Amino acid sequence: MINLIEMSNISKSFGGSRAVDGVSLELLPGTVHALMGENGAGKSTLMKILAGVHQPDSGQIFKNGHRISFNSPKKALEFGISTVFQELSLLANLTIAENMFLGREPLTRFGAVDYAGMNAQTADALAQLGLTLDPEALVSELSIAERQFVEIAHGIKADASIFILDEPTAALNAADVDVLNKHIRRLRDEGKAIVYISHRMEEIFEICDTVTVLKDGRRVDTRPVSEMSPASLIAMMVGRTLDDLFPPRATETGSVVVDVKHFKIDARSKPFSLHVSSGEIVALAGLEGQGQQKFLRSLIGKFRPFSGTVTIKGELLEMPVSETSGIRRLHAAGVGFVPEDRKEEGLFLGLSIADNIAISLVSERGEMSIARRYRDVINTTMASMRIKAEDASAPVSSLSGGNQQKVLLGRYLAANIDVLLIEEPTRGVDIGAKSEIYRLLREFAENGGAVLVLSRETIELIGLCDRLYVIHDNTVVAEMPAGNASEHIILEAALSA
Amino acid sequence: MNAALNHPILRRALSIPPSYFVFAMLLFVLWVARPHMLNLNIMGIFIRQIVPLGILVLGQLLVMRVRSIDLSGGGVILLVNYFISSGLFPGASLTFFIAIGLATGTAIGLFNGYMVARRRVSAVIVTLAVSIVLLGFVQFLSSGKPPGDVPAMFGEIYNTRWGPLPTPVLFWFALTGLMMIFLSRTVFGRYVASVGESAEAAHFAGVPVERTVILAHTLAGFIAAIAALVQTASIAVGSVRVGLDLPILAVAATILGGVVFGRGEGGVLGPFFGALSFALLFVVMTVFGIDEPGKLIAQGLIILLAAIFYGLRSGNAN
Amino acid sequence: MKLEPAIQPRPATRITSLLSGSRRKRGRQGLWLVPLLIAILIGIALALQTEQFLSRENLFNLVAQAMPLVITAIGQMFVVIVGGLDLSVGSTISFTTAILALDAPGYVLIPAVFVLAALIGLTNGLVITRFNVHPIIATLAMQYVILGFARMLRPVSGGTVPELVISSVAGSFLGIPMPVIWGVVVILIAWKLLYGSRFGLHLFAIGGGVASGAEDAARNFGIADRRNTVIAYVACSLFAGLAGVFLAGRIVSGDPNVGLLFELDAITAVAIGGTQLSGGIGSLHGTVIGALVLALLSNGMNLTNISPFVQTAIKGAILMFVVGLQSRKKMGL
Structure with missing residues (x-):
């Protein structure tokens, strides 16, 4: 024909x-x-x-x-x-x-x-x-x-x-x-x-x-x-093997820091529960646009869920979260939200690396207080994250995608934060920067932090995380240790639900 | 053309606020045309005339840094002028006048900020409307006629000098320095920079965006009131027309100074030289016999050309 | 993937949702019934309050008084529908009267007025679409440039305008007062442009894209969005020029201040008529009704001897109120 x-x-x-x-x-x-x-x-x-x-x-x-x-x-x-x-x-x-x-x-x-x-x-x-x-x-x-x-x-x-x-x-x-x-x-x-x-x-x-x-x-x-x-x-x-990019998984985890119960994204979706403990990295896996982002963004007030209770470090998070002050309130509770869209929602492209990192520390303080320069924190962050730039005063727009992503992550690691909610940790980033970001997130968890991450790249979630929740049709359809998971298993769990 | 605009040297030149070039150019013109006018005593008098504008610019640059605009300064100046010159408060002290003036300006600024940040009404519409309401209000109170005289104490302070420079000029310089420190050293200054760069990213970084915009407008209202006090002292009489063209001049000076809707490249000094450029421009225009219509055209063209200049640049960046 | 924010910047009140346009079939027209009712109510109130209101003389006067605003508001509506705004129309009106009062024959001045008005609109449109300048800034600057030219030509009001201009707005033709004829002709022209041509439909398409944040939505359908936007600004300035000709005929002279604050009245009228400043929603009849509401208010305030200064303040408050009722997400300009 x-x-x-x-x-x-x-x-x-x-x-x-x-x-x-x-x-x-x-x-x-x-x-x-x-x-x-x-x-x-x-x-x-x-x-x-x-x-x-x-x-x-x-x-x-x-x-x-x-x-x-x-x-x-x-x-x-x-x-x-x-x-x-x-x-x-x-x-x-x-x-x-x-x-x-x-x-x-x-x-x-x-x-x-x-x-x-x-x-x-x-x-x-x-x-x-x-x-x-x-x-x-x-x-x-x-x-x-x-x-x-x-x-x-x-x-x-x-x-x-x-x-x-x-x-x-x-x-x-x-x-x-x-x-x-x-x-x-x-x-x-x-x-x-x-x-x-x-x-x-x-x-x-x-x-x-x-x-x-x-x-x-x-x-x-x-x-x-x-x-x-x-x-x-x-x-x-599927048909692909895991790369050797990922640091070893956690051997032990601490107490539950994020506890979600009877959460309904919209009126028709099935309720679900999930939790994240300190010391572990947990993934929201599944096909794109199945409600992972809606759930994560309802924690910062960008999406209004139907119902559910969320407890963070024992404190009840009032639902629905206010859109104007949600991020600040979470921030005060030690929770950082790393948005997916680095260029629109994440970074101030025209401002310096120092300003981009320090903003999380600055925003903890009242308007009329003196803004400290945080030179030490910025230098330590840049060094530990291996951000490649001439110096901290270089505008972020002059950096490569990988270094930009590290600056964004550095903003939260520099601040007093022990829970990270991350959308797409390595979008548009080359392989070398990817493995460094995985290492940084693992270090963060090893120091007692808790990470909840969603990503389009299932393979990244399997390699990076300790535990996975498979999300489909606005609800959790499966939970599994990442060690047992494969793209095939996740896809099947999602599609057969 | 695009390739030429991307040349490093030209890019460096483009990032310098146009106000520096304009200021230097006007200074040169004046030096050629009327060299004897270029001394501190004479220039001090000329600069003193634009001190209200210079002060208003300090508020304008603040709101323009957070991507808003304030055209209500004219109304604030009228109202404060009316309070002082109408005899509404007979025998009141200087402190009282200053207090009521500043309170008025702050309240108007707060209202502007609330409408712009919370109600999301167009800043141009809100602040223009506020200005018109105040204009009508003051004209009604004074039946359209100049209210009366300003208490003598205002003029007395206004006419003092510190060395060769008039006190109001020094006062303006001091305020400008204060604003520079305020924007570079306080948390609020950082908030302004981040909201101007990207309100979306600022929100995700935990910056209280709406509060920052409201505060910027409130401060702009407060600063407009200071400008009103100085303006009132300078004309020494009440007026129902005073200061109506100042807001648009302030916008022009601010844009000329490199601050365009979120972009704060000119800092505080760029707009400062923008205001100084207007002082020189008025001198030069007077020297060459150009009258009020010519000044209007020049103001408009300056805004237009500066906006095109930045529009071209941002269009290139995309 | 972008999520729709679940929480609107502010909850839509009943009035807001009413003013943002009915959801019925022709909902793109915005809400014009409410202002029509308001206009009728004001009319009834005035008729009860003052005996002169319903007199033939006053009604005739009312139409003549309202006409410049009706014409200007119609022009303004074209740019508002594409999501723009034109603050230079007031100066354009003043400038037009100043030109007409020059010492030259009418057959030179009248065409000159329209050529110059078209040039103003063309400049506005090109600066906005080609140089990425915000419409408010571009037209605010233009407002001052044109006002400067107007005052240069005629520092204070004076001079005489061509006889043709004067006779075109005075008296009547076949028993119909000239201002009414003006109104009918202008509305017919605008009707043809907005509803009787591809151009009008394309303006709505462009504005619909702008309002929803997808600026190139119309372009994806093959619409020349920049060119049509420029034409909208030219149309706006031409209507302002027409309003200037009408006003010049009424005041029989040139006046550099006659158009002062006219742009704000025009925007108020457009907003009262249910046209959304964010673009894409609006109607010609709504705009005409909006202008009539404002004219009735003025007429009523004049008849009840309210100080012209208070009238200014009230108009400013109305502007803030009606524009404030329209919800939008964007903050700033």
């Missing part, structure tokens, strides 16, 4: 890290092609290249054998490539019809936008999907599922032949998933090619024809789904 789209030898790097490395992919008409892989395997980047959001560093894209290139989602759509992303791209203040035709609105004889025509055509397109939405309804009034259907209708209306669905079912309930699957089958029967990214195993086997597995930015294999079983698919997604 002649392929509809061929992506040939595509590579793409962000900063220093290769997100996609020489991947080729063929999409055939009338098939649903599953794209699978662990977090950070490069699925989303590859699809964003096909959707025109990113441009590849190298490699080519062919449609019906002709080479095509485009630099925006709109141009991609003109080539018949339509995308439904996790983060939706519709404009909430426009109607469904306006979103469908935005940028190519039909005009009346008098130069006005032909709303009647737009609405009628939109109603048709929606009807084709079996939807009875009002074309004049604002997108802001639609449910997430409805918005996704509108995006699909948008593609149908634009006469797209390739549909990319990036985790379309993540926010849908079972009934909506059935409706969506019906539409996907219908598109397939009309000879369209569909790329389907999902972590839900049963959906893959129910609806997909072919599966391609990515790992670390490379393609592992492309196989017919009929030849695969869930177990063999998971094996294909």
Whole structure:
């Protein structure tokens, strides 16, 4: 069969890290092609290249054998490539019809936008999907599922032949998933090619024809789904050994310092309990976006959970935590929160290393007191963390990613803190800095600290931590010592829950 | 052009606040055109005229460092001027006037800060509206006519000298020094720097962001009241128009001094020279016979060009 | 991954959620029914209070008084919908009257006014979109530059404006008072721009992206966001120029101070009419109603002999109140 789209030898790097490395992919008409892989395997980047959001560093894209290139989602759509992303791209203040035709609105004889025509055509397109939405309804009034259907209708209306669905079912309930699957089958029967990214195993086997597995930015294999079983698919997604990056685990742990009981992230999620003791590093593992971050951020007031009690060092943490003062209150209790987004939420890029480290010490004091320079603390921190910089007055923006991450971590190690909540301890950091950060966190735990960490990289969690909680669907589905864990076991625990 | 802008020497030059160059340039123009005016006695008189502006700049740079703005200074000056010149408090002492002036300014600043930081209303809208409310209020109280005379004791202090320099000028210099120490040595100064650099990161680092913005506005109101006291002493009479153009001049001087919405590269000295530049600019304009409209145009262009200058630079950094 | 903050910066009160626009089908128009009711209530109150209010003369006067604000507010609405703001419209109005009072024939002055107004808007738009300058700073600076030019041309009010300008706002045509004709024509032009063209829809699209923090959302649909934003600023200045022509005809002379604080009245009117200053939500009829509410208030305060100084203060308080009702996450400017 002649392929509809061929992506040939595509590579793409962000900063220093290769997100996609020489991947080729063929999409055939009338098939649903599953794209699978662990977090950070490069699925989303590859699809964003096909959707025109990113441009590849190298490699080519062919449609019906002709080479095509485009630099925006709109141009991609003109080539018949339509995308439904996790983060939706519709404009909430426009109607469904306006979103469908935005940028190519039909005009009346008098130069006005032909709303009647737009609405009628939109109603048709929606009807084709079996939807009875009002074309004049604002997108802001639609449910997430409805918005996704509108995006699909948008593609149908634009006469797209390739549909990319990036985790379309993540926010849908079972009934909506059935409706969506019906539409996907219908598109397939009309000879369209569909790329389907999902972590839900049963959906893959129910609806997909072919599966391609990515790992670390490379393609592992492309196989017919009929030849695969869930177990063999998971094996294909994992297939890697532990590196020799990690310090030895804790031999003994102290008393419980963070105790979470009957915690419900939202009204519908199952309650869970977890605890962290001094001297140990505990991980929140699982697939991305399953509630790990929501839980961690509810401790600092950035997310409002449904219910639960949290005790820190014997003191009850009042829920919900105030957004304005939550971080300061935790800080006073000796708890530090290291945010995931180093550049936006973590560091002051224009300020010096010294200022970035000292801010945690400074912020413990009242506004009108004298700000000490903390030279000793800063120098000790820089030395013990091996931060490579000319001196402490260098702006943080001049450092490499690894050294920036160490400065961020140093801020908390320099302060009087014995519990660390960390999101993504080594995001965008090279391998050498990674192993140093692991060593620092282990030292912190050995000195009586407690660490609760979440990361996209399961392998990092297994190597770094003492104990893991597997989180799926906003609750804890398994707990295991890290020594017994493997990516396979964690993935299975998450997916079979 | 981008490549040229990234050249190290040019980058170094770009990080120097424009106020230094403007100040030096104006000094040169004056030296060529009217060399005899360049002596401490004459310059002291000219600089004395912009002391209220210079003081107002100290508050403006504070709020602009935390990415806000305060255009209510004109209203504060009017109100304080009215309190002193209207005879509303007959026979009151100097201390009383100073106390009520400072209390008024502080209260207005606190209100601004609350609206901006807690209610998240646009700072321009809030502070402009406050200024208009105060303007209408004062004009109503005084029926649109100048209220009366300022007690003589204000003028007496205002006209004293310390050596060649007028007391108000020295007072301004001292306040500027105080602000430098305050911003570089206190915890609050660090908070201001961190909120200006990134409010998001400051929040995650445990800095009380809202409180910092409120305090910055409150201090700016307090400082505006000091400027009002000096301004009142300088004109010696009540007025219903005094000081209305000062806030925008203060914004111009602050931007010229390298402090633009969060970026504090100019520190306190940059805006200080920004205010001095305006003193020289007014002298130069008078020398060349440029009147009020020309000054308005110059103010506007200075803000516009300085903002474009920084906009281009930040656009390059991205 | 970004989490939506669970706790809004401040809890939305009932009024806030009302003013932030109904969730119904045409909810993008913002809430304009409430100001309409307010306008009617003020009208009834005034009619009961003072006998002259319902007189033909006063109503006619009211329309003539309201017209410059209606026109300016309509212009302001275009930039507010894309998430911007224009503080230079007051000066543009003053500048326009100063130009019209120059000693030159009308067929030169009238086109000149619109060319210059368009230039002002073009400069605003280009500075904002090309040089990354915050709209408030750019237009605040422009406000002073233009005011300077206005005062340079005409230090104090005086001169006479072309006969054509005067006759265009006085008297009536086919029994309809000229100001009413002005109003109808201006509203029709604005209607065509906002609702009868791609341009208008694209403004809403750009503003919707800006309001939700995704500045390039509209660009991803292939919309020329910068160009349309610049055109919005040009339109805003042109409407201000039109308001200036109207005012010049009314006062028959040039006045460098006639537009003072007009920009704030215009912003107040836009905000009263339910248009969100964060962008993407708003309507033409809401804006017109907002301007009428302000004009009715002024008229009422005049009729009840409230001091003009107190009126200034009240307007400032209204501005703060209506803008304060609109919720936003961002802190600062």
